[in-house]
Amino acid sequence: MSFLILEYVSTVRADRSGLIDTLSDAGGLTDWAGKHAAELGLDPGFRATEESRRETVRLRQAVRALFARAVAPGPPSRADAGALPGFEEALAQVNADALAAPTAPRLSWDGDGEPGLHTVVAVPTDASVRLRARLAAAAMELLAGPDRTLLRTCQAPRCVLYFIKEHPRQEWCSTACGNRARAARHYREHKK
Template sequence: MSFLSLEFVSTVRADRSGLIDTLSDADGLTAWARDHAAELGLDPGFSATEESRQETVRLRLAVRALFARAVAPGPPSRADAADLPGFEEALALVNATALAAPTAPALSWDGEAEPELHTVPAVPADASARLRARLAAAAMELLASPDRALLRTCQAPRCVLYFIREHPRQEWCSTACGNRARAARHYREHKK
C-alpha cells in the first residue's frame, strides 16, 4: 500500500544522530521529486529551486499539521509538533496549493487499443506548482478517505513517522520500530 502523502511527510525522519530532512536543500527536493516523478506527473528531469523547496517545505508542515489533527486525540509526531501551523492556516494552505495547479482528466485513444484516462494540468502551471498541487491533492485524498481513521503516529523511540495501521494490533510503523520500542521497554523495566 503506497500513499504519496505519507511518503511526502516522511521526508522528515529520525535516525540515531537526530532528525533528517530529505528536503533540506534544493538538491534534496530535486532527487525526491525525480524518484516520485511518475506519481507527481513530473518530467524525470525536474529541478527544484530554493524558492520551490521553501514552498514545498511549508506545504509539508501544513500537511503534517492536518495529519496531527487526524491522529488526535493521539499525539502528533515529535518531529515538529511545536512548529506546525494552526489547523485553519494549514487547511487553507493545502486547499490553495491544490487549486493553484488544477488537473483534469484527458482521454487518449488511438482507435485500436483500449482508451486510457490520464490526468493533465487544466491550466498552465510550472513544474514546481504542479508538484505541490499533486502533493496537496494526495493529502486531501488520504484525509478524506476511510484510511484517515487508520492514520497513526509511530511511538517508537526516535521515530517521528506517520503510518497507516494495516492490522488492529499494529502499534509501530515498522518491525524495526517495534523491536526498538520493545527493547526500550525491557530496559526500563529491568533497569531498577
C-alpha cells in the same frame, strides 16, 4: 497515492543523531522529486530552486499539521509538533496549493484499443506548482478517504513518522521500530 503522501511527510525523520530533513536544500527536493517523478507528473529532469524547496517544505508542514489533527486525540509526531501551522492556516495552505494547478480528466483512445482516462493539469503551470498541487491532492485524498481513520503516529523511541495501520495489532511504522520499542520497554522494566 496514500503511500506517496506518507513518503512526502516522512522526508522529516529521525535517527540516532537527531532529526533529518531530506528537503533541507534544493538538491534534496530535486532528488526526492526525481524518485517520484512519474507519480507526481514531473519531467524526470525536474530541478528544484530554493524558492520551490521553501514552498514545498511549507506545504509539508501544513500536511503534517493536518495529519496531527487526524490522529487526535493521539499525540502528533514529535518531529515538529511545536513548529506546525495552526489548523485553519494548514487547511488553507493545502487547498490553495491544490487549486494552483487544477486537473481535468482526459480521454485518450488510439482508435483500435480501449479508451483510457488520464488526469492532466488543466492550465499550463510551473513544474514546482504542479508538484505541490499533486502532493496537496494526495493529502486530501488520504484525509478525506477511509484510510484517515487508520493514520497513526509511530510511538517508538526516536521515531517521528506517520503510518497507515494495516493490521489490528500494528503499533509501529516498521518492524525495526517495534523491536526498538520492545527493547526500550524491557530496559525500563528491568532497570529497577
